[in-house]
Amino acid sequence: MKILILNGPNLNMLGSREPEIYGTSTLSDIVNELTALAAGCNAQVDHFQSNEEGALVTRIQQSRGVHDGIIFNPGAYTHTSIALLDALRACDCPCIEVHLSNIHSREPFRRRSLTAQACLGQICGLGPMGYRLALTALLEMHGSKGTSR
Amino acid sequence: MKILILNGPNLNMLGSREPEIYGTSTLSDIVNELTALAAGCNAQVDHFQSNEEGALVTRIQQSRGVHDGIIFNPGAYTHTSIALLDALRACDCPCIEVHLSNIHSREPFRRRSLTAQACLGQICGLGPMGYRLALTALLEMHGSKGTSR
Amino acid sequence: MKILILNGPNLNMLGSREPEIYGTSTLSDIVNELTALAAGCNAQVDHFQSNEEGALVTRIQQSRGVHDGIIFNPGAYTHTSIALLDALRACDCPCIEVHLSNIHSREPFRRRSLTAQACLGQICGLGPMGYRLALTALLEMHGSKGTSR
Amino acid sequence: MKILILNGPNLNMLGSREPEIYGTSTLSDIVNELTALAAGCNAQVDHFQSNEEGALVTRIQQSRGVHDGIIFNPGAYTHTSIALLDALRACDCPCIEVHLSNIHSREPFRRRSLTAQACLGQICGLGPMGYRLALTALLEMHGSKGTSR
Amino acid sequence: MKILILNGPNLNMLGSREPEIYGTSTLSDIVNELTALAAGCNAQVDHFQSNEEGALVTRIQQSRGVHDGIIFNPGAYTHTSIALLDALRACDCPCIEVHLSNIHSREPFRRRSLTAQACLGQICGLGPMGYRLALTALLEMHGSKGTSR
Amino acid sequence: MKILILNGPNLNMLGSREPEIYGTSTLSDIVNELTALAAGCNAQVDHFQSNEEGALVTRIQQSRGVHDGIIFNPGAYTHTSIALLDALRACDCPCIEVHLSNIHSREPFRRRSLTAQACLGQICGLGPMGYRLALTALLEMHGSKGTSR
Amino acid sequence: MKILILNGPNLNMLGSREPEIYGTSTLSDIVNELTALAAGCNAQVDHFQSNEEGALVTRIQQSRGVHDGIIFNPGAYTHTSIALLDALRACDCPCIEVHLSNIHSREPFRRRSLTAQACLGQICGLGPMGYRLALTALLEMHGSKGTSR
Amino acid sequence: MKILILNGPNLNMLGSREPEIYGTSTLSDIVNELTALAAGCNAQVDHFQSNEEGALVTRIQQSRGVHDGIIFNPGAYTHTSIALLDALRACDCPCIEVHLSNIHSREPFRRRSLTAQACLGQICGLGPMGYRLALTALLEMHGSKGTSR
Amino acid sequence: MKILILNGPNLNMLGSREPEIYGTSTLSDIVNELTALAAGCNAQVDHFQSNEEGALVTRIQQSRGVHDGIIFNPGAYTHTSIALLDALRACDCPCIEVHLSNIHSREPFRRRSLTAQACLGQICGLGPMGYRLALTALLEMHGSKGTSR
Amino acid sequence: MKILILNGPNLNMLGSREPEIYGTSTLSDIVNELTALAAGCNAQVDHFQSNEEGALVTRIQQSRGVHDGIIFNPGAYTHTSIALLDALRACDCPCIEVHLSNIHSREPFRRRSLTAQACLGQICGLGPMGYRLALTALLEMHGSKGTSR
């Protein structure tokens, strides 16, 4: 089983960017933790981060036939990108959206998620643990060969 | 450690209510699963379901000094209840909001969560697994005595 | 055949409450009239009134396998209750919404009906006669074993 | 007693127009049924259908001193016609608005009724039976020489 | 003279609930103070608090013929409850709405008061003193047998 | 202790202006009553009325170091004046906003108060008594040297 | 000089239609008065009334090369008809819009005029005198061979 | 008979201010013309122009018992001044609002008139002639001792 | 094969109506060109233009079983006519909407097309050529007996 | 003559992406067809597809002095990209916007086109044929050396 970890704009700055909102873990910390967790389940993770909306679209397109699940933190594009929504709709594996902070308790423009409309679900506000929970969910769903709902 | 599982209106109908949206597990199935999972970690769960907004407010108030975390699916009150928002703000333990279905891909009035504004975070769209992930998160946060973010 | 007559908040005050809008019949008058009308068709009516949103949700849930139709005047909850909408969606018999006054000629916030979205139809502005017409419709539909549309 | 049955745009297509929404009865079927029902009560119905907003306005104006009640399905003009609202306001007999389908469960622009503001009330979602109930209501109100509310 | 003091959801938590917004007096402190103040004017106060919207509706209905004035802090229901608005409209004694905090300087959704539309007036932002001022006003109005405006 | 009574546009017309809304007391009646009430508590009131937004801004600025409290009825400027909001924010004594009529039961544009955002609180709908209650509140708060909340 | 008097839906009912809003003059009264007034200035008036939006569009089109000015009361179509706006834009003589009642003090949907965007100006709220003033204006403008602004 | 001509902000700049919109007549030209026209009917006009909202409010207040009609061009305050609306509502003679330009064909914020809500009617888009028509209307209405509608 | 060319209000004025927006071709020019083009493909065109919304509704209804495609320029009714939307939904042949001008670069109220919701597609901004392209499309689709998408 | 075919995000997935909406032709199929069609008219097409908003902006900039027309399907950027709108405004050749699906019958956020504001026109809902019609239009317009409107 192969999972794509996809991170959007400014997530490469984790650890130094507004730590009171986003915490002090770096993106490497998170990816390493996920790699270890996946390895323990005979799964494998690929990671890609980009500040470019288009590069993220392309990476989602390339997951076809390669990945069995996507964990996606679209960052700022969550709230405005129809292009990412369209890419996810054309995708053939389940995607779980993750946000480090609680989008419901921030500025109004962060409360709407366009991209989550094409995801299985969303986990927000639980910091780096959110990624681990998403990975657990994808592994469990794959293991049981059933859908989660 | 003691966790309160709180479920709002119509969740007592799980299993028979719109199964194409909410799945076929009953609320008892979910609570039993959570009880077992908690027991394995020396934790305990209390469960309360009500169709009454006010009864849910009262139950949150009674969690003071009793529970170490709340897992809350406010159902339809998610989108309209300022009373529940106020009760959660006055609460002294972390709360994670859970929704069985993906609120971002349903009717527009289900996309806004008033109650999540006073929660640590929210998990939606992952069916009964969402409750288990929330329990895992609360147990892990408590165990590490650190905050999740 | 068994029909549930369900009345929401403040309808217990009929007769004395703003009679220039709601008329001078009391709720008992209306229920008695419906009981007689049903009896003439070998049908039976149950009546329940509550000022509580949650109690109305519960009563709708309990109609499963018991009633063959619901006549529902949700009163003020018509315009705001997603919980009642969800309860009606999970219901297995047809429901007709009734309003004594014409909701289209009152305050703007009374023009929208959330609950009617999950009903077969709505009758408004015809006073107590609206309940009788709704009962006639349910009886006729049941008698013909066909749908009304 | 003389009742005017008034039908707006596209209602001449009943039976063949989107039958999954509007049913399979034709407009003649409905008018015949109403004629018979009225005859049984020593009343008489006139019928007029037009796709023209202005022709409907004119017909309402001509009801002055001729008809004792109007049953009006304004079709698509329900939601936009101030001209019909004005015509109904200038009318001297009670009007009941009827819709075959449930306007509350369709597109948002069908939920608002401008014309119902000048009617006694509205019946929707009950198919052709809605017309019969409206006729019953007008006959009963006329018979009792009292107002319905 | 008999006055009903009515408090809505979460006001039973006064003293411990967000004291930087709502102050440190408990609800008992406030009720005791009002009881004493009324007694000095040969008046009497009844007190009722509930987290239930419907229970508050019922209590307002029961004030008919019993109370000469109501002091009402509807809490979170202020901004959303049409049911309470309707109950107050059917009420036969004057009601003054009270808020401990200044609703105009908080979240936008707290600025609108549905319930105040059916009250004589509103006092907000003056803490527990607001209740005392409201009581003074009702006593003075009753004493002068005239209306306040 | 010195209190500034400040009245905005058209309040000089009290007594003759729309008496069914604003009552029959003149502004002099109100000011005289307040002067007497203050005198009984060893306090003093200054009064200023103007139809000019800018003159009211200036008067608030001049209260610095002179007055210990302001009772302000901004009249029509309540709903639109950012300049008065800014002047109140720069003010160093507490201000209570007063309205003779109940702003929540009038035209929608009267329901929002910009100026109250910078006040301690607001009293509305209680006629001239509202000014007296506001004065009582300021005197009591000053006497107790504590804040009201 | 030749002026077209154009009246929209329901204006044929003047005199009997909501006289408290529209007055007691009939449309003939108004047209006769205008005919006499024009005759005194060697001018001529044509009159056309229709309840049909399309018929009014056609009549405006036919004014090309025939009339030197239009006085137009579009009635209910004022607020919704883009077709009439387009017809007026294609018109080669000045048009003055007239309303018997004051559109600014009625329902919100009557305050916007689409058609006035393509007119020289608008006179409202002055009853039948509004037509006479419009005629005076067109005659004076024609006489002076200059534009009015 | 005595008429008050009242002009709001920037109307003292007529003739030089944006002549393509407001024309080349100066305010004196207009007032002189109106004085002459009134004199011919044994009437008298007073004129007042101010850039101050409050000064205009005061002048309207002072018309009580002095003037028999007001012709008011509130300029930019038309669209925002609740203070002027209130002053006009407290006024005891009829007021006609005049605008030189057609407010319906300019920026959206110029299309709404708050002040016209308290006027008899409004004339716009006819340049200086609009004032003359308004004066004619007031004179005629006064002469006939009847209302215009 | 038989195609209906349908044109809405004011399109009969093409050539003389706002030529800077709509061009200098007349409607006859366009229809002649389409007739010739169709003839070359053994197809036939019928043409109907009306300023009446209802007449256009009727013509669409009559296309049933007669025409194999419709080219429709609804003019001003594009943006407001639910009646035409309903007529098109009940229609049994494909319709392509055409606009001479680019509706996306004009007034905001011209950007929304209600009628296009029930069409196969829309061509705008290409002048008379738009009709020819639409005809080409319908002929090609018919020829290939396949759908265009 | 040289035409630029420009395709935005996710259009490289044509054929496999949501075929029930976008059809089964691949982008190569479409480009080949256009190349052949152009060749038959002695014209040439260049093709560029990108998922990047900025890359599309750059390609439009580079068309200056090179291409005689652009056929642009901006995909998801249609509805949000001011950058593409600005690039098109700075462009010196005509552009026709093409959409495979009918944007008027999909989600509300797809109905608005920012980019079409700077195009000659738009063709939508006709599948791959839309590109061919756009090419035909550009070729014809170029051939006739006249503008299309």
Added chain:
Amino acid sequence: MKILILNGPNLNMLGSREPEIYGTSTLSDIVNELTALAAGCNAQVDHFQSNEEGALVTRIQQSRGVHDGIIFNPGAYTHTSIALLDALRACDCPCIEVHLSNIHSREPFRRRSLTAQACLGQICGLGPMGYRLALTALLEMHGSKGTSR
């Protein structure tokens, strides 16, 4: 060269008014600095501050033929004054709008500038330096006798 420095409501309080937003310089400090800076360039500054909207309108009118540029901080009137917008439109010298604080990072109602629509440009968020930069810009533009853009 002569420049008018114009300051709106509450700017006379600079230094003591909310210093965390507006800084500690007084208005005299700023004007003295500008006077010196102008003197060094053979230019002269006039200064005027008022809390009155109308007085500011008048002062702008009086700049005609006297001043060669205006530096204007309209304070709270920035966001609401159509009268100042109109005065600036009638003005014959360039105006630069200045704000001490960054209007884009404050309350939503401070983000819109009506007055800037009639200015050359705007400088905000740079404190007193903003005035100096505006003066530099006006001097440089005047020196080069060219336009700034």
Added chain:
Amino acid sequence: MKILILNGPNLNMLGSREPEIYGTSTLSDIVNELTALAAGCNAQVDHFQSNEEGALVTRIQQSRGVHDGIIFNPGAYTHTSIALLDALRACDCPCIEVHLSNIHSREPFRRRSLTAQACLGQICGLGPMGYRLALTALLEMHGSKGTSR
């Protein structure tokens, strides 16, 4: 001292792009002027222009520890980019936003600046001079080692 000059989409086209709005200077002209101005103050400027939102995000991230100030013209991304807002919030040096044209006098969608929320301030409408003023401001602020407000 080192300043980053950052320019967004389409600014590489300056000089040829809509010169009536953006002027005739090229971007090189502007950068050369700024380089010279900085050199005179012992400062240095780096320049970067991109049409890519993500590339601009990356460049802002790379300014950490390298630059002492940023002058940023985000072009079209000003109004929509949350990603740039987030990048600026994570940035450790002051940024001043510059626009060549006056965003307050153009299309409504250009009036809101998301990015300016995370800047020190904004200069708009002053053409290339805006960049020079921004540089002057950053140099002066750095020189005085104090903040500007």
